[in-house]
Every structure is written in C-alpha cells, then in structure tokens.
Amino acid sequence: xxxxxxxxxxxxxxxxxxxxxxxxxxxxxxxxxxxxxxxxxxxxxxxxxxxxxxxxxxxxxxxxxxxxxxxxxxxxxxxxxxxxxxxxxxxxxxxxxxxxxxxxxxxxxxxxxxxxxxxxxxxxxxxxxxxxxxxxxxxxxxxxxxxxxxxxxxxxxxxxxxxxxxxxxxxxxxxxxxxxxxxxxxxxxxxxxxxxxxxxxxxxxxxxxxxxxxxxxxxxxxxxxxxxxxxxxxxxxxxxxxxxxxxxxxxxxxxxxxxxxxxxxxxxxxxxxxxxxxxxxxxxxxxxxxxxxxxxxxxxxxxxxxxxxxxxxxxxxxxxxxxxxxxxxxxxxxxxxxxxxxxxxxxxxxxxxxxxxxxxxxxxxxxxxxxxxxxxxxxxxxxxxxxxxxxxxxxxxxxxxxxxxxxxxxxxxxxxxxxxxxxxxxxxxxxxxxxxxxxxxxxxxxxxxxxxxxxxxxxxxxxxxxxxxxxxxxxxxxxxxxxxxxxxxxxxxxxxxxxxxxxxxxxxxxxxxxxxxxxxxxxxxxxxxxxxxxxxxxxxxxxxxxxxxxxxxxxxxxxxxxxxxxxxxxxxxxxxxxxxxxxxxxxxxxxxxxxxxxxxxxxxxxx
Amino acid sequence: xxxxxxxxxxxxxxxxxxxxxxxxxxxxxxxxxxxxxxxxxxxxxxxxxxxxxxxxxxxxxxxxxxxxxxxxxxxxxxxxxxxxxxxxxxxxxxxxxxxxxxxxxxxxxxxxxxxxxxxxxxxxxxxxxxxxxxxxxxxxxxxxxxxxxxxxxxxxxxxxxxxxxxxxxxxxxxxxxxxxxxxxxxxxxxxxxxxxxxxxxxxxxxxxxxxxxxxxxxxxxxxxxxxxxxxxxxxxxxxxxxx
Numbered sequence: 001x002x003x004x005x006x007x008x009x010x011x012x013x014x015x016x017x018x019x020x021x022x023x024x025x026x027x028x029x030x031x032x033x034x035x036x037x038x039x040x041x042x043x044x045x046x047x048x049x050x051x052x053x054x055x056x057x058x059x060x061x062x063x064x065x066x067x068x069x070x071x072x073x074x075x076x077x078x079x080x081x082x083x084x085x086x087x088x089x090x091x092x093x094x095x096x097x098x099x100x101x102x103x104x105x106x107x108x109x110x111x112x113x114x115x116x117x118x119x120x121x122x123x124x125x126x127x128x129x130x131x132x133x134x135x136x137x138x139x140x141x142x143x144x145x146x147x148x149x150x151x152x153x154x155x156x157x158x159x160x161x162x163x164x165x166x167x168x169x170x171x172x173x174x175x176x177x178x179x180x181x182x183x184x185x186x187x188x189x190x191x192x193x194x195x196x197x198x199x200x201x202x203x204x205x206x207x208x209x210x211x212x213x214x215x216x217x218x219x220x221x222x223x224x225x226x227x228x229x230x231x232x233x234x235x236x237x238x239x240x241x242x243x244x245x246x247x248x249x250x251x252x253x254x255x256x257x258x259x260x261x262x263x264x265x266x267x268x269x270x271x272x273x274x275x276x277x278x279x280x281x282x283x284x285x286x287x288x289x290x291x292x293x294x295x296x297x298x299x300x301x302x303x304x305x306x307x308x309x310x311x312x313x314x315x316x317x318x319x320x321x322x323x324x325x326x327x328x329x330x331x332x333x334x335x336x337x338x339x340x341x342x343x344x345x346x347x348x349x350x351x352x353x354x355x356x357x358x359x360x361x362x363x364x365x366x367x368x369x370x371x372x373x374x375x376x377x378x379x380x381x382x383x384x385x386x387x388x389x390x391x392x393x394x395x396x397x398x399x400x401x402x403x404x405x406x407x408x409x410x411x412x413x414x415x416x417x418x419x420x421x422x423x424x425x426x427x428x429x430x431x432x433x434x435x436x437x438x439x440x441x442x443x444x445x446x447x448x449x450x451x452x453x454x455x456x457x458x459x460x461x462x463x464x465x466x467x468x469x470x471x472x473x474x475x476x477x478x479x480x481x482x483x484x485x486x487x488x489x490x491x492x493x494x495x496x497x498x499x500x501x502x503x504x505x506x507x508x509x510x511x512x513x514x515x516x517x518x519x520x521x522x523x524x525x526x527x528x529x530x531x532x533x534x535x536x537x538x539x540x541x542x543x544x545x546x547x548x549x550x551x552x553x554x555x556x557x558x559x560x561x562x563x564x565x566x567x568x569x570x571x572x573x574x575x576x577x578x579x580x581x582x583x584x585x586x587x588x589x590x591x592x593x594x595x596x597x598x599x600x601x602x603x604x605x606x607x
Numbered sequence: 608x609x610x611x612x613x614x615x616x617x618x619x620x621x622x623x624x625x626x627x628x629x630x631x632x633x634x635x636x637x638x639x640x641x642x643x644x645x646x647x648x649x650x651x652x653x654x655x656x657x658x659x660x661x662x663x664x665x666x667x668x669x670x671x672x673x674x675x676x677x678x679x680x681x682x683x684x685x686x687x688x689x690x691x692x693x694x695x696x697x698x699x700x701x702x703x704x705x706x707x708x709x710x711x712x713x714x715x716x717x718x719x720x721x722x723x724x725x726x727x728x729x730x731x732x733x734x735x736x737x738x739x740x741x742x743x744x745x746x747x748x749x750x751x752x753x754x755x756x757x758x759x760x761x762x763x764x765x766x767x768x769x770x771x772x773x774x775x776x777x778x779x780x781x782x783x784x785x786x787x788x789x790x791x792x793x794x795x796x797x798x799x800x801x802x803x804x805x806x807x808x809x810x811x812x813x814x815x816x817x818x819x820x821x822x823x824x825x826x827x828x829x830x831x832x833x834x835x836x837x838x839x840x841x842x843x844x845x846x847x848x849x850x
Contacts, residue, residue, distance in 0.1 A: 457667060486741055
C-alpha cells in the first residue's frame with residue numbers, strides 16, 4: 001500500500017513537472033490566449049448592441065435584397081426568426097466577427113437573410129425579438145419599398161460585348177421624393193473591366209433633379225438573351241426638384257477593358273464565337289471605352305398645397321418619431337440631452353429639426369444632427385437631433401415634439417406628435433436672475449451654469465507657454481551639466497589610478513636627478529654610492545616589472561652589455577664596496593669623476 | 608541662506624518678466640464686461656501676440672468667442688487653456704458646455720490623454736531618474752564599498768526611468784504638440800485626396816483634435832484621433848499652439 005502511494009506521488013510529481021515545463025515553454029502563447037479570453041469576456045460583459053439593416057431600401061418584385069442582423073457584445077447561436085407580410089425570408093448565412101478597435105474588444109454575431117418580395121407596395125419588417133441571457137432585445141423596424149418590375153431594355157440590347165442600362169422603377173413621383181435608380185453595366189464574362197479613372201462613378205447630366213452619393217458598386221452575374229454577363233450595378237436615387245416631366249439623359253461611365261483577341265480573327269466582333277478554353281491565343285487587347293445607358297423619364301408631381309402643415313419642412317417619405325432624454329434627473333443649470341429620432345424611408349437630407357413646444361423653464365439650444373443610413377444609398381435611415389436643454393427652473397417634463405411630412409404612398413401630409421418625456425429637475429429657479437456671479441479664482445469651478453452666464457476671470461497667472469521642457473534651453477543645459485559631471489568624476493577617477501600606476505617611476509626619475517647631482521660631490525664615497533645606485537635605478541626604470549630590491553651586480557648581470565663596459569662598471573661597484581665595507585679609501589681624481597660619468601652615460605645609452 | 612535669497616530673487620524676476628501688460632489685460636476685461644466683444648477679442652489677441660500667455664487669457668478669449676457665436680474658436684481657446692493648465696476647471700466646464708450644446712461628445716478621459724496632459728512631468732522625471740541611474744551605475748563599478756546603496760538606488764531608478772522615458776517618447780509633446788489642431792467648423796469631411804470631389808473617409812465634428820502631417824495649398828493632410836489619415840480644408844482647423 002505504501003509502495004502504491006509512493007508510486008502515486010511520483011506520478012503526480014511527474015505530471016506537475018510536465019505541466020510546469022509546458023507552461024514554461026508555452027508561457028507566451030498561453031498569455032496571449034489568456035489575454036484574448038479576457039478581452040472576449042470583457043467584450044461579452046458590455047451591453048449588447050443590435051442592428052438590422054437592408055442592403056437596399058427599395059427593390060422590384062421578386063428581386064431579393066439582403067437583410068443583416070448584427071448583434072454586438074453577445075454570443076447568439078440560434079438565428080432570430082424574421083417575418084414580414086408578402087416577404088419571403090430565407091436564411092443566407094451566419095458569421096461571427098471579433099475585432100479590437102482602439103484597444104476595445106468587440107464581438108459580433110451576424111445573421112444574413114435573403115428577403116424576396118412577392119408583390120408591389122411598402123412593407124415593414126417588424127422588430128425581431130432576440131433573447132440574450134434571459135432578456136429580450138428587439139431590432140429596429142425596417143421598411144422595404146417594392147416597385148413593379150421595370151420595363152427594362154435588356155431585350156433591346158443586341159449581342160453586344162458590353163452595354164449599359166438605366167433602371168427607373170417608377171413612372172411618377174412627387175417633388176422631393178427620392179426615387180431609387182440603378183445604373184447597370186453589362187460585360188461579357190470574358191472581358192476584364194475596370195472603371196477608368198479608378199474610383200470614378202457614372203455621370204448623369206441633366207437639370208431638374210438631384211442625385212445621392214453613390215455607394216460602392218455591386219458585382220454579379222446575369223443571363224441576358226441566353227448569354228452570361230458580368231454586371232456592375234451602381235445604385236443611387238434621384239429627387240425631382242420641380243413638377244413636370246423629368247427627362248433623364250443617358251448616364252455614362254468610362255471603363256478600361258481587356259478584350260480577348262484571336263490570331264486568326266483579331267477583330268472584335270467574332271471573339272464571342274471562341275470558346276474560352278479553345279482560343280488559339282491568350283492575347284488581350286486593352287481598350288478605353290465609354291459605356292452609355294439608355295435614357296428615361298419620370299413624371300414629377302407637385303406636393304399638394306391643401307392641408308400642408310405649418311411646420312412642414314420638406315420631408316417626403318414614411319417616417320416614425322421617437323424621443324428620449326438623458327439624464328432623467330438633473331439640477332437647474334445642468335444641461336440634459338433631449339434626443340429626437342426620425343426613422344424611416346425618405347429624403348432625409350430635406351428633413352429638418354422637428355418643432356419643440358415652447359416651455360419657459362427650458363433654455364433650448366439648436367440641435368446637433370446625426371444621420372445613420374440603414375442602407376447603402378441612405379434612403380432608409382435614422383436622423384437623430386440632439387437638443388441641449390438647460391433647465392432654468394424645476395420642471396417635470398420635456399417639451400412635446402411635432403414633425404410633419406408628406407407621405408407619397410398615401411398622397412397626404414402626416415403630422416407625428418411625441419408626448420413630453422418625464423424628467424426631474426431640482427434646485428432653485430434661475431429664471432429671474434440676470435446678472436451672473438463672477439468666477440472667484442482660476443482654481444475654483446466656474447459658477448456660470450450656461451454659456452449665457454459665462455464671465456471672464458480677472459487675474460493673470462504667468463505661464464511658461466506651450467513650449468515643453470524638451471524645447472527649453474535650461475533643460476538641455478542641465479543635461480549637459482549632468483553629462484559633464486559624470487565625465488568629470490570619471491576623469492578624476494582615471495587620473496587617480498594613472499597617478500598610482502606611475503608614482504614609482506616618477507620617484508625613480510626624481511632619485512636619478514638627485515644622484516646625478518651627487519656625482520658632482522667632492523666626497524668620494526657619495527660619488528661612488530651615487531654611481532652604484534644610478535646603475536640600479538636605470539635598471540628599474542627600464543624594467544618596471546622587476547623587483548624593487550635589486551643590487552647593482554644583479555643589474556649588470558641581467559643586462560646584455562659589452563664586456564669592457566661591464567668590467568668597468570663592476571670595478572666601480574667593487575670600489576664602492578671597498579669604500580663602504582672595507583674602508584679602503586682611495587682618492588678620486590677629477591679625471592676619475594669624468595670617467596665615472598662617461599661610463600654611466602654609456603651604460604644608460606646601451607639599449 | 609544666501610542660496611535661498613538668490614532663488615527667491617530669480618523666481619521673482621522670472622514671474623515678473625512673464626507678466627502680461629496689466630493695462631491691456633484690464634482693458635480687454637473691461638471691454639468684455641461692457642459687451643464690446645470685438646474689441647476684447649482684439650486686445651486678447653494682442654496679448655497673445657506679445658508671447659505672454661496664461662490659461663486665464665485663453666479662457667477669457669474663449670468666452671469672448673462664445674459671445675461672438677464662434678463656437679469653434681471658443682472650443683479651440685478652451686483647449687489651449689487646458690493645454691497650459693490641464694486642471695483649469697472653468698475652461699473644462701465651459702468646454703464641455705459648448706461641446707454639449709454643439710451635440711458633440713466631450714473627449715473621453717483616457718490614460719493616454721492623462722499622460723498627454725502632462726508632457727513635462729514624464730520628460731523631467733525620465734531625465735532625473737536616468738541620471739540617478741547613470742551615477743548609481745557608475746558608482747557600482749567604481750566604488751565597490753557603495754554597492755549596497757547603489758543597488759537600492761538602481762532597483763528604484765531603473766523601472767522609474769524606463770516607465771517615464773517610455774511614456775515621454777510615446778506622447779512626445781503631448782497636448783502641447785505643435786502639430787495638434789482642432790476642428791473649428793461644426794463638421795468637416797476628411798477626404799482621400801486634396802480635392803472637394805474626392806471621397807470622404809470620415810466626418811469630424813466641432814472641437815475634434817487632429818494631428819497635421821503636411822499642408823498643400825488650401826488643404827492639410829491630417830491624422831484623426833482614430834488613426835485615419837486624410838485631407839481636409841486648412842481653414843476648417845486651427846493649430847492648438849498659436850503661431
């Protein structure tokens with residue numbers, strides 16, 4: 001049993017070691033994975049954001065459009081159920097997207113559907129319920145306008161390798177009503193094409209209408225008269241600006257084409273007869289062509305004068321109105337944001353700020369506008385007007401809002417009314433007060449509650465200006481001082497060590513100078529001692545690594561010098577020994593002195 | 608004691624030499640109080656031209672622009688005041704108020720923006736810690752007897768110098784960068800090329816900051832806070848650091 005336990009322990013230890021080794025080897029990978037998981041968790045922890053949009057807001061009967069439902073910051077597995085009257089909805093796909101935007105993680109589930117209308121009219125796709133963590137969220141309501149199939153001119157086009165087509169789905173519209181149109185450019189599928197210059201959009205010359213910005217064109221394939229064509233579709237909308245028959249001239253677009261040519265028949269007309277795989281040559285002809293569409297016309301009807309509301313600002317379409325206020329509790333003088341949203345399908349560029357009911361308790365500032373297109377052309381959109389309301393007195397509700405527009409389907413004016421939103425504003429009223437209280441000092445918050453009450457400050461605190469320290473001379477002088485200080489300390493340290501290294505040699509040189517002076521002495525013993533010591537000193541200066549204690553005899557033995565010189569020097573050393581140890585005094589003549597000097601010079605000069 | 612006296616004298620001279628012309632300052636304030644906003648604006652601008660700037664000066668000029676209903680330049684001058692003194696509450700308050708009335712979300716306070724508000728602290732701190740590190744490292748090699756002290760100093764100075772210098776090089780001149788500019792129009796389209804027909808990459812709102820990269824005629828190449836580069840008309844933005 002004990003043995004079993006030990007084996008178990010051993011196994012656990014081995015596993016631990018393996019885990020430890022694995023963690024050590026893959027620590028970087030694990031940290032990345034952990035980071036991803038954490039950021040994903042933080043993305044999922046945020047409130048879900050749900051958006052629904054249609055690829056286009058208008059289509060023709062049996063022409064499908066794409067519906068996309070995007071759910072941000074939540075993981076939804078089951079596709080939401082989408083339904084709509086006279087609309088056939090088919091699930092087209094599902095995808096997930098994970099991205100980091102400015103360091104903020106974002107996780108999205110995207111569901112795509114194909115919506116095919118079965119008849120003409122304006123249809124609403126109601127808010128789709130989506131259940132996330134027990135809570136039910138709803139998408140925004142969408143509107144799809146379906147027109148009858150256009151009497152297009154596909155059949156009129158002969159077997160051309162490329163041609164253009166203008167599709168206008170309606171025969172008539174009202175002034176200001178946006179009419180979606182399509183500019184279709186067909187190319188035989190063996191032609192490589194590119195708008196020229198790149199990024200150029202089709203041009204429709206003419207008067208009496210305005211067009212919207214082009215989104216990026218859509219590419220697809222279609223069969224016309226039994227031939228397959230690649231199709232480049234530009235979608236936009238035109239809006240008639242005055243009543244009458246609106247004649248739309250041909251739209252045109254330049255393309256750069258690569259046309260296949262054959263050796264036998266390089267002409268352009270018969271290349272269609274060649275099979276794409278049977279061509280004897282892979283040569284291509286480059287060609288810059290201007291492709292034109294057919295022209296068209298539409299009747300523009302005037303907006304009726306009868307029943308036009310006073311606050312009508314030019315909005316034509318179908319709209320809804322919603323309001324919200326934030327924060328719902330505030331104090332007198334603290335601004336609140338009152339947001340009015342107009343959603344729907346229509347000419348949003350002409351939709352002006354809705355009318356707010358007059359309330360003296362609110363100081364209303366002009367709204368900021370934000371337009372969020374819900375399709376690529378911008379016919380279906382949400383236009384938000386954010387009013388800044390500054391309460392001047394305690395108040396319990398926001399102003400009411402009215403918005404009027406013309407509904408072209410019903411052919412009448414409609415006025416939408418949003419009831420006031422409840423809000424709680426507390427604090428003393430500032431309505432009768434007209435003189436502002438001045439700001440006391442720069443360190444205290446401004447007393448002015450609104451722009452109207454803003455006052456200036458009277459004191460002036462000097463400031464070095466916008467220059468940062470990097471642009472200041474004193475900063476770089478200080479850096480220079482720091483560098484010089486460091487270099488000075490280093491130099492001092494080096495000097496001390498150099499001095500320590502060369503102190504012995506310096507002392508020897510000093511001694512040599514003194515000994516030469518002693519050679520001039522009248523005292524014979526001093527002369528002989530100095531001469532002997534000079535031999536030792538010279539040897540030590542030549543060999544700094546030699547031991548400091550060396551005798552003149554050893555020095556003479558160590559050095560390779562001519563024998564006569566060695567003999568003379570040894571005699572000199574012996575004479576000095578006799579003088580010092582045997583007290584045998586023999587006088588030194590001036591000639592001897594000269595001889596000693598010359599001998600020593602010769603010794604020093606010997607390499 | 609003598610050093611203290613000299614220091615006091617130097618700071619006194621420095622403060623008094625950078626003081627604005629009190630006559631012009633009072634004159635501008637009086638013009639504002641009297642409702643002569645055009646004259647007040649001219650006087651404040653003259654003060655700025657003399658090079659003696661202060662957060663109060665830009666705050667007052669911002670208020671003057673507000674009275675003249677030029678929200679763009681009001682925002683610009685409030686931001687200038689905040690660039691000089693990030694904690695200047697009156698400017699912060701009025702800036703938020705103007706942005707709210709214009710329907711623009713005030714800039715979110717992030718760690719990066721906080722770093723950028725104090726560019727000098729990081730550079731000075733980085734340089735001080737760097738030299739402490741250099742001297743302590745030197746003493747480590749040269750004077751072994753001081754090693755225990757050097758070790759403690761190095762342990763503190765190395766991370767501090769690294770953090771301060773990294774932040775200093777990351778933010779550069781921060782909120783006082785000469786390349787920074789502020790959108791003074793209610794909205795401006797940033798385009799792919801310097802032409803009105805060019806495609807729009809992003810639309811900026813009043814008071815948004817951009818970094819100007821280069822200028823060509825009436826167009827300026829800029830990089831937005833979200834990192835998108837594009838061209839916008841030069842007259843729709845004004846540099847934060849007055850020239």
